[in-house]
Amino acid sequence: MPPMSAPARSPMTRRVTTSPMIRLTRSGCTEVAVPGNNCPMEFEVAPTTLEFGETGIAIRWSNGHRSRFHTLWLRDNCTSGGDKRGAHRTALISDLDPNLVVYDAHLNDDGDVEVSFSDGHVSTFDPGWLLANCPEPETRLGRSRRIAHFRAGTPLREFSLPSAGGDEHGDLLDAVKEWGVALVHDVPGDEAGTEQLAALIGKVRDSDFGRLFDIVVEPDAWESSQSTEAQDPHTDDPYRYSPSGTSILHCVEVSTTGGDSLLVDGFAVAEQFRDDDPDGFELLSTVSVPFVRHRAESVDQGEDVHLVADATVIAVDRDDEICGIRFHQRAFGPFDINPAIMGDYYRALIEFGRRINDPVNTIQLRLEPGQALVYDNQRALHGRTAFSIAGGRRHVRLCTIDRDQFHSRLRRLREELERPGADERLAVGNLS
Amino acid sequence: MPPMSAPARSPMTRRVTTSPMIRLTRSGCTEVAVPGNNCPMEFEVAPTTLEFGETGIAIRWSNGHRSRFHTLWLRDNCTSGGDKRGAHRTALISDLDPNLVVYDAHLNDDGDVEVSFSDGHVSTFDPGWLLANCPEPETRLGRSRRIAHFRAGTPLREFSLPSAGGDEHGDLLDAVKEWGVALVHDVPGDEAGTEQLAALIGKVRDSDFGRLFDIVVEPDAWESSQSTEAQDPHTDDPYRYSPSGTSILHCVEVSTTGGDSLLVDGFAVAEQFRDDDPDGFELLSTVSVPFVRHRAESVDQGEDVHLVADATVIAVDRDDEICGIRFHQRAFGPFDINPAIMGDYYRALIEFGRRINDPVNTIQLRLEPGQALVYDNQRALHGRTAFSIAGGRRHVRLCTIDRDQFHSRLRRLREELERPGADERLAVGNLS
Numbered sequence: 001m002p003p004m005s006a007p008a009r010s011p012m013t014r015r016v017t018t019s020p021m022i023r024l025t026r027s028g029c030t031e032v033a034v035p036g037n038n039c040p041m042e043f044e045v046a047p048t049t050l051e052f053g054e055t056g057i058a059i060r061w062s063n064g065h066r067s068r069f070h071t072l073w074l075r076d077n078c079t080s081g082g083d084k085r086g087a088h089r090t091a092l093i094s095d096l097d098p099n100l101v102v103y104d105a106h107l108n109d110d111g112d113v114e115v116s117f118s119d120g121h122v123s124t125f126d127p128g129w130l131l132a133n134c135p136e137p138e139t140r141l142g143r144s145r146r147i148a149h150f151r152a153g154t155p156l157r158e159f160s161l162p163s164a165g166g167d168e169h170g171d172l173l174d175a176v177k178e179w180g181v182a183l184v185h186d187v188p189g190d191e192a193g194t195e196q197l198a199a200l201i202g203k204v205r206d207s208d209f210g211r212l213f214d215i216v217v218e219p220d221a222w223e224s225s226q227s228t229e230a231q232d233p234h235t236d237d238p239y240r241y242s243p244s245g246t247s248i249l250h251c252v253e254v255s256t257t258g259g260d261s262l263l264v265d266g267f268a269v270a271e272q273f274r275d276d277d278p279d280g281f282e283l284l285s286t287v288s289v290p291f292v293r294h295r296a297e298s299v300d301q302g303e304d305v306h307l308v309a310d311a312t313v314i315a316v317d318r319d320d321e322i323c324g325i326r327f328h329q330r331a332f333g334p335f336d337i338n339p340a341i342m343g344d345y346y347r348a349l350i351e352f353g354r355r356i357n358d359p360v361n362t363i364q365l366r367l368e369p370g371q372a373l374v375y376d377n378q379r380a381l382h383g384r385t386a387f388s389i390a391g392g393r394r395h396v397r398l399c400t401i402d403r404d405q406f407h408s409r410l411r412r413l414r415e416e417l418e419r420p421g422a423d424e425r426l427a428v429g430n431l432s
Numbered sequence: 433m434p435p436m437s438a439p440a441r442s443p444m445t446r447r448v449t450t451s452p453m454i455r456l457t458r459s460g461c462t463e464v465a466v467p468g469n470n471c472p473m474e475f476e477v478a479p480t481t482l483e484f485g486e487t488g489i490a491i492r493w494s495n496g497h498r499s500r501f502h503t504l505w506l507r508d509n510c511t512s513g514g515d516k517r518g519a520h521r522t523a524l525i526s527d528l529d530p531n532l533v534v535y536d537a538h539l540n541d542d543g544d545v546e547v548s549f550s551d552g553h554v555s556t557f558d559p560g561w562l563l564a565n566c567p568e569p570e571t572r573l574g575r576s577r578r579i580a581h582f583r584a585g586t587p588l589r590e591f592s593l594p595s596a597g598g599d600e601h602g603d604l605l606d607a608v609k610e611w612g613v614a615l616v617h618d619v620p621g622d623e624a625g626t627e628q629l630a631a632l633i634g635k636v637r638d639s640d641f642g643r644l645f646d647i648v649v650e651p652d653a654w655e656s657s658q659s660t661e662a663q664d665p666h667t668d669d670p671y672r673y674s675p676s677g678t679s680i681l682h683c684v685e686v687s688t689t690g691g692d693s694l695l696v697d698g699f700a701v702a703e704q705f706r707d708d709d710p711d712g713f714e715l716l717s718t719v720s721v722p723f724v725r726h727r728a729e730s731v732d733q734g735e736d737v738h739l740v741a742d743a744t745v746i747a748v749d750r751d752d753e754i755c756g757i758r759f760h761q762r763a764f765g766p767f768d769i770n771p772a773i774m775g776d777y778y779r780a781l782i783e784f785g786r787r788i789n790d791p792v793n794t795i796q797l798r799l800e801p802g803q804a805l806v807y808d809n810q811r812a813l814h815g816r817t818a819f820s821i822a823g824g825r826r827h828v829r830l831c832t833i834d835r836d837q838f839h840s841r842l843r844r845l846r847e848e849l850e851r852p853g854a855d856e857r858l859a860v861g862n863l864s
Contacts (some may be wrong), residue, residue, distance in 0.1 A: 055775060068771035072778035077766050084724070089762035092664060094785025098778070133766040140768050203735075206638050232524060241836040241860055242674030288750050292516070296847070303635075306843035306854065307836055310750065318720050318742065330521035334509050334565040336572050339500035343487060346504035346530070353526025404673040404739055411738035415728070422738065428673055431863030 047107065047127050054101035057115060059130065067134040071102050074115050077133070078123035132423075141319065143425045148178050149268035151361050156183045161197060169200055170417045172374070173410045176201075176246060177426065180380040181263055183365075184372045187250055194250045194397050197372055201246050202405030207237070208293075209301040213398045214252075217389050222299045224330060228389055233264040233356050233381035234328035235430075236400070238291040239307040242431055243326060244377040245403025251367035255392025261373065262383035263363040266325030267427075269355045270314045274322075280348030285314040287345055291326065292333035308333065313349065315430035324378040324430025327356060356381060367396070378403065378429040403429045479539065479559050486533035489547060491562065499566040503534050506547050509565070510555035564855075573751065575857045580610050581700035583793050588615045593629060601632055602849045604806070605842045608633075608678060609858065612812040613695055615797075616804045619682055626682045626829050629804055633678050634837030639669070640725075641733040645830045646684075649821050654731045656762060660821055665696040665788050665813035666760035667862075668832070670723040671739040674863055675758065676809040677835025683799035687824025693805065694815035695795040698757030699859075701787045702746045706754075712780030717746040719777055723758065724765035740765065745781065747862035756810040756862025759788060788813060799828070810835065810861040835861045 049060040056070040077084060081091025097119060104116040112124040150156075157175035161184055162168035175182040187193045191212055198204050204211050209223075218226040225231060237243035249261070274281040288310040298304045315324035337345055355361060364385070367373065375382060377400065387394060411422045481492040488502040509516060513523025529551060536548040544556040582588075589607035593616055594600035607614040619625045623644055630636050636643050641655075650658040657663060669675035681693070706713040720742040730736045747756035769777055787793060796817070799805065807814060809832065819826060843854045 056771075068774075070771060070774035070778065072782075073767060073774055076778070082762075084764070084766055089764075092761045092785065092789075093764065093778070093781055094664075094761065094789055096778070096782050098782050133768070135766075135768045135771055135774065137770055203638065203640075206635065208635075232526075239836075240834075241863060242834070296844075304844050305840045306847065307840045308843075309836065310857075310860065329524045329526065330514075332516070332521075332525065334516055334567075335505060336565070336567045338569055339488075339502060339567055342500075342502035342505055342567065346502065346508070346525070346528070349525055350504075350528050350530050353524065357524075357526055402672075402674070404671075404741065408737045408739045411740075412728075412736050415738065425742075428742065431673060 045131065047113070050105060050107060050113065052102050052105035052115075056102060057105045057113070059113070059127070061131065065134075065136075065139070067130065067136055067139070069130065069135070071100055071117070072096055072098070073135065074102070074123060074125070075100055075117055075121065077125075078121070079125075080121075080123065140425070143423055144319070144321065145425055145427055146178060146421075147180070147267065147427070149271070150179055150181070150263075150265045150363060151268060152359060152363060154363065156181060156363065156365070158183045158185065160184070161186045161193075162200065164200055165413070165416065167417065170413050170419060172200065173406070173413060176374050176376060176406075177410060180265055180267065181373060181375040184374060185370060187370055187372045189250075189252045189369060191397070194248065194372070194399055197250065197374070198248055198399050198401060200409075201248070201374065202401040202409045205244065205400050205402050207244065207400055208240075208305055208307075209398075211399060213301060215396045215398055216394065222295065222297075228259075228387050230386040231262075231383040232329060233262050233362070233383035234330070235266070235326055235381055236328070236377050238311070238326045238328040238331050239293040239309050241309050242402070243429070244400035245429060246374060246406040247377040247382075247398065247400045248372050248374050249367070249382065250372040250397040250399075251369050251395075252397055253369055253393055253395040254367065256387040256389055256394045257391050258385050259387030259394045260364050260366045260385045262385065263365075263373070263375065264356055264361050264381040264383075265379065266327065266356070266381050267322050267379050269352070269361055270322050270325060273352055273355060277348065277351065279344075280351060281314065283341065283345050283348045284352055285312050285316050287337055287341065288312050289335045289337060289345075290333035291328065291331045293331060311430060313352065317425075317428060319425070321427070323427040325381065326378065326430040327353070327381060329353065376427075379427065477563065479545070482537060482539060482545065484534050484537035484547075488534060489537045489545070491545070491559070493563065497566075497568075497571075499562065499568055499571070501562065501567070503532055503549070504528055504530070505567065506534070506555060506557070507532055507549055507553065509557075510553070511557075512553075512555065572857070575855055576751070576753065577856055577858055578610060578853075579612070579699065579859070581703070582611055582613070582695075582697045582795060583700060584791060584795060586795065588613060588795065588797070590615045590617065592616070593618045594632065596632055597845070597848065599849065602845050602851060604632065605838070605845060608806050608808060608838075609842060612697055612699065613805060613807040616806060617802060619802055619804045621682075621684045621801060623829070626680065626804070626831055629682065629806070630680055630831050630833060632841075633680070633806065634833040634841045637676065637832050637834050639676065639832055640672075640737055640739075641830075643831060645733060647828045647830055648826065654727065654729075660691075660819050662818040663694075663815040664761060665694050665794070665815035666762070667698070667758055667813055668760070668809050670743070670758045670760040670763050671725040671741050673741050674834070675741075675861070676832035677861060678806060678838040679809045679814075679830065679832045680804050680806050681799070681814065682804040682829040682831075683801050683827075684829055685801055685825055685827040686799065688819040688821055688826045689823050690817050691819030691826050692796050692798045692817045694817065695797075695805070695807065696788055696793050696813040696815075697811065698759065698788070698813050699754050699811050701784070701793055702754050702757060705784055705787060709780065709783065711776075712783060713746065715773065715777050715780045716784055717744050717748050719769055719773065720744050721767045721769060721777075722765035723760065723763045725763060743862060745784065747860075749857075749860060751857070753859070755859040757813065758810065758862040759785070759813060761785065808859075811859065 046062045047059045051058045058068045060066045082089040101118045108114045114124045116122050291309050293307045317323040407426050414422045478494045479491045483490045490500045492498045514521040533550045540546045546556045548554050723741050725739045749755040839858050846854045
């Protein structure tokens with residue numbers, strides 16, 4: 001059977017509809033990419049023409065958009081097979097007849113799209129559902145993530161620790177999604193305080209360093225964060241297949257000189273790098289290098305480990321959007337990339353690393369007790385300046401939440417608060 | 433500066449070495465791809481010629497292999513910057529001079545490779561370390577994973593619950609790595625028994641359904657596993673960015689008719705599919721589709737979720753080796769791929785799904801109390817036949833371990849047991 005773009009065996013049949021307009025509310029408002037669409041709270045769109053052929057149907061909507069739905073897509077998504085978005089789907093794709101064709105399609109008296117298949121099955125579809133799930137590339141791009149870049153001088157979004165489920169909670173998650181970081185005040189200094197904030201983001205990950213990790217200066221440091229040294233901006237856990245998603249750095253105590261926090265927007269730096277050096281960007285986004293953590297002894301916080309992850313420094317998604325950064329100069333293993341491109345790769349990485357360390361890209365701030373940074377560990381690189389403990393003590397508590405757990409919470413909260421964007425295509429991070 | 437394969441500004445200088453042979457033991461035995469090499473416990477290899485130019489050095493070894501090491505790679509890996517495989521690295525790649533060149537290289541009196549750079553720095557390298565970290569593609573391919581495929585009739589590797597740290601423990605992990613599944617006997621039926629087995633694999637993941645999930649028939653099922661229905665072979669958690677890695681299905685009680693376990697080797701099926709239908713394989717390994725779990729209410733085991741992961745059904749790694757499967761017919765969301773390839777994609781997926789469900793590819797077994805399957809959730813698809821609870825009760829306990837935690841344990845155990853293969857390139861799974 002030819003693909004849909006090739007001539008079908010039967011000519012497409014066109015029907016002009018007389019259906020009422022469909023009222024699409026909030027959650028549908030970003031479904032269709034309409035030039036100049038400023039995302040109104042609701043707008044109206046209706047099918048104006050319905051064509052069909054053996055390979056599927058095509059609907060022209062009143063806003064000019066045209067959606068093609070393939071025969072097998074329609075049959076697969078028939079509601080008689082159960083809910084596609086739940087756990088109780090009963091119909092199996094492997095049971096579909098690959099040679100199935102559409103025999104007829106029309107708008108029925110209820111305003112639904114009714115499709116008859118060659119196996120005798122008849123499916124009806126809510127036009128609003130079809131529009132919301134339109135597989136055309138421009139519809140998908142219309143759900144692109146909305147983010148804003150930061151650099152030195154960009155003010156951080158700030159919050160007082162919100163209660164769960166309200167608008168402030170939604171605003172906090174939106175800020176972390178949009179800016180890659182937010183500053184939360186009034187977080188109680190005990191572990192329960194950290195947990196209270198973490199619970200707003202998602203389930204805490206039980207990581208190699210436990211659920212909560214108290215970063216203090218340790219005489220027998222096994223981790224460079226346990227020193228007084230400066231930490232160049234980096235992402236945590238690059239040697240894990242799925243690094244930390246959203247992290248929390250909760251300042252419990254600080255009475256030292258120095259030890260300021262550093263934040264760098266890896267997405268902003270990578271985007272600029274793509275503009276300035278497309279070849280270098282290509283190398284950093286397509287060539288994998290090893291990240292390694294090899295600790296042959298167990299420590300208080302965890303067992304011995306030998307973690308190795310091969311990954312690109314910059315991850316781009318199927319739509320060529322930057323979706324994750326993995327960069328930690330103290331965790332690169334010896335590169336095993338082809339010697340023929342080794343020099344070019346190093347030069348690209350050196351340049352990218354210089355930009356990451358450029359003060360013009362860096363927000364520097366001093367965290368005070370009761371403040372916490374909530375940041376996207378696969379976007380907002382974090383570091384700190386060196387400090388002296390002669391003048392006191394520095395205690396910062398770290399915990400981390402899997403990226404998909406944060407995104408799940410973000411979607412559910414938008415649904416609960418009846419805000420748009422539950423279908424926004426979020427940045428999935430940098431998975432190896 | 434030209435890449436290494438182009439003419440260097442200065443001609444390569446060749447030195448013939450007079451160094452003693454290097455004795456490489458176990459862990460080095462797979463480092464170099466030598467045709468017909470049957471991985472002896474030790475063999476001898478030495479540098480025979482050392483060439484250098486501005487862009488780096490090249491070593492010809494006594495077994496004929498030639499390794500190129502780029503100037504920047506050498507400078508980056510200089511041991512003066514700290515251990516590349518630990519957490520205490522101090523040298524930063526972003527501080528490297530991208531225009532650095534090699535001025536001189538020779539074997540010194542200790543038999544080490546001594547390299548002088550244009551910045552005045554001198555580094556020495558153990559030739560054995562250089563060989564073990566040779567970045568040539570064929571060296572990398574020599575570390576390819578070693579796996580064996582299973583199908584109907586293949587006997588499962590079986591173990592009695594081993595104690596931690598011994599040879600049996602190593603054999604169990606090797607079996608799971610190699611075959612994708614192993615059957616463990618004599619696992620105590622209480623939760624401590626499950627935990628005891630899990631601790632051999634790695635840290636238990638606190639998942640959406642908790643640490644341990646008791647699969648029993650529930651009158652108010654929120655999960656299809658809580659019914660008596662058949663479950664077609666699938667991988668768990670496909671809607672997570674990083675699905676379950678190694679899973680344990682521990683049979684606590686079974687007195688029902690039916691409810692046999694099904695296992696399918698997704699790697700074997702995918703490899704065969706690649707041979708039979710390269711175009712279909714290309715679609716399933718390059719086109720991402722959405723996997724969805726949307727549960728608007730919380731349940732005993734966890735909160736409400738709206739998880740969405742875009743991923744290919746088959747993942748291949750940078751060396752084009754199949755490294756992960758993500759396939760769950762009840763968790764596919766409506767596909768949002770380009771309508772122009774929708775039909776071809778569906779036909780490929782239908783064919784792949786039919787093969788997954790083909791009895792010729794399926795091991796069917798009845799788990800008895802005290803037995804547990806340990807399986808690679810991103811390779812070995814699991815399912816079950818329908819059953820009736822009229823005759824009794826069926827209770828299977830599930831828990832899961834992150835894939836990189838299992839691999840870390842596998843490497844550490846090989847190191848502790850002085851077995852080869854700590855540097856084997858393992859299948860990283862299917863990350864979205």
